[in-house]
Amino acid sequence: MKNSQKNEIIRGKCIDISQDGKGIIKNGRDIIFCDGLFLDEEADVEILYSRAGVLFGKVKKLYSLSKDRIQPKCKICSSCGGCQYQQLKYDAQLHFKTNRVKNALKYIGKIDCDVLPCIGMDDPYYYRNKIQMPYGKDKKGNVYYGFYRQNTHEIIPIKECCIENKKAASILWDIKDLIKKHGIIIFNEDSGKGVLRYVLIRTSYHYDELMVVLVVSRINFPGQRNFINDLTKIHPEITSVVANENPRFTNVILGEKEKVLFGKSKIKDSILGLTFEISASSFYQVNPIQVEVLYSKALDLIDIKKEQVVLDAYAGVGTIGMIASKNAKKVISVEINESAHKNAIENAKRNNITNMEFYCDDAGKFITNYEGQIDIVIMDPPRKGSDHAFISSVMGMNINNVIYISCDPETLARDLNEFSSKYEVRYVQPVDMFPMTSHVECITLLCRK
Numbered sequence: 277m278k279n280s281q282k283n284e285i286i287r288g289k290c291i292d293i294s295q296d297g298k299g300i301i302k303n304g305r306d307i308i309f310c311d312g313l314f315l316d317e318e319a320d321v322e323i324l325y326s327r328a329g330v331l332f333g334k335v336k337k338l339y340s341l342s343k344d345r346i347q348p349k350c351k352i353c354s355s356c357g358g359c360q361y362q363q364l365k366y367d368a369q370l371h372f373k374t375n376r377v378k379n380a381l382k383y384i385g386k387i388d389c390d391v392l393p394c395i396g397m398d399d400p401y402y403y404r405n406k407i408q409m410p411y412g413k414d415k416k417g418n419v420y421y422g423f424y425r426q427n428t429h430e431i432i433p434i435k436e437c438c439i440e441n442k443k444a445a446s447i448l449w450d451i452k453d454l455i456k457k458h459g460i461i462i463f464n465e466d467s468g469k470g471v472l473r474y475v476l477i478r479t480s481y482h483y484d485e486l487m488v489v490l491v492v493s494r495i496n497f498p499g500q501r502n503f504i505n506d507l508t509k510i511h512p513e514i515t516s517v518v519a520n521e522n523p524r525f526t527n528v529i530l531g532e533k534e535k536v537l538f539g540k541s542k543i544k545d546s547i548l549g550l551t552f553e554i555s556a557s558s559f560y561q562v563n564p565i566q567v568e569v570l571y572s573k574a575l576d577l578i579d580i581k582k583e584q585v586v587l588d589a590y591a592g593v594g595t596i597g598m599i600a601s602k603n604a605k606k607v608i609s610v611e612i613n614e615s616a617h618k619n620a621i622e623n624a625k626r627n628n629i630t631n632m633e634f635y636c637d638d639a640g641k642f643i644t645n646y647e648g649q650i651d652i653v654i655m656d657p658p659r660k661g662s663d664h665a666f667i668s669s670v671m672g673m674n675i676n677n678v679i680y681i682s683c684d685p686e687t688l689a690r691d692l693n694e695f696s697s698k699y700e701v702r703y704v705q706p707v708d709m710f711p712m713t714s715h716v717e718c719i720t721l722l723c724r725k
């Protein structure tokens with residue numbers, strides 16, 4: 277039984293920060309998590325709800341401010357929930373991220389090793405190359421777009437977001453007017469009626485290319501041609517418009533069916549001198565500046581020799597593997613998403629890389645059945661981490677070095693714990709791929725004991 281009740285106001289002092297950036301206060305035996313509350317700050321907190329035995333609250337009144345608190349650039353950052361750390365000095369953000377990795381390795385991974393300070397950006401704003409927004413319409417017929425209020429499907433209207441590309445923001449703004457002009461009907465999540473659900477924009481950092489993806493309930497919709505004509509006239513920088521059909525009631529943004537409505541089916545960008553073309557639904561790193569830091573730091577860790585075979589697992593469009601292939605005998609790339617896998621094959625051709633093999637498969641299944649030579653593993657799984665099939669197979673082979681790149685310190689720590697009976701963690705380097713948020717990317721080097 278909790279002592280603190282819903283709607284009750286508790287005065288307390290923030291004693292710690294959770295892994296997802298929430299301030300923590302204690303009330304007797306109760307622990308309350310609260311957004312926008314930082315270390316040592318004292319506040320009145322209203323209890324909003326309890327989930328899985330944990331209480332969540334919101335700040336009603338602040339009595340003292342953290343020395344690291346700053347005025348955020350964005351007015352809605354405390355309700356949108358995307359930027360947990362925008363109200364903190366950038367140095368403090370990096371400090372919390374380094375600590376998040378340290379704590380995860382220590383308490384979840386039971387691993388005792390040094391963690392290097394998180395590498396930040398010179399300018400930590402407007403960095404994202406991918407922006408996706410739901411659109412809505414109010415009772416007066418005004419169209420708007422924005423982020424969902426935390427834990428809801430209510431859209432908070434915005435004009436631009438200060439971690440997303442400015443060019444993309446101006447296109448989203450104009451699309452709002454074109455939706456009205458061409459009578460495109462906004463999708464209604466309750467009734468399932470209507471067409472337009474989300475607009476996703478991908479920008480290229482190194483090339484003059486820009487892709488607009490219209491996520492719609494049906495691929496052919498009334499007003500489509502005139503809408504696209506107008507949009508590409510107002511924004512000649514658009515090199516591709518793709519319709520993606522997603523009629524399902526789900527939180528997953530993209531569906532499976534796609535049709536190119538204008539220009540090319542892919543967008544081109546480059547990392548460390550190699551070019552990559554990416555389809556609408558393929559994974560691609562969202563921070564084009566830090567990705568070069570991430571890959572260089574990771575590949576500097578080992579000296580790949582000409583007789584060695586590298587496995588690039590969870591390969592996306594083949595980026596890290598292709599960079600590693602310059603020094604290796606061969607790189608084997610494994611990726612489960614079919615369009616990313618196809619992009620990877622084409623990208624190798626584009627970059628004249630001939631010493632790579634590509635498999636579209638589950639990484640664990642693939643390596644369990646693979647009987648050839650593998651000397652080095654580079655693995656970069658999604659947030660949920662890797663799995664027993666993959667890790668136990670790697671441990672059963674005679675592989676000396678594993679580079680594990682992760683975007684979730686807690687699942688990383690869980691997986692490193694499984695590796696730890698046979699591998700020692702030699703190097704841990706967090707990299708800030710996601711400034712203003714509580715997320716952090718991390719490179720680790722494992723060496724066979």
Ligand code: SAH
Pocket residue numbers: 559560561589590591592593594595596610611612613616637638639640656657658
């Ligand atoms: N290394 C790439 C991609 C990392 S993101 C880069 O740096 O860009 C993780 C990738 O793993 C995604 O492309 C996702 O589609 C893929 N993936 C997810 N589950 C997988 C699985 N079980 N087996 C293989 N690939 C998987």
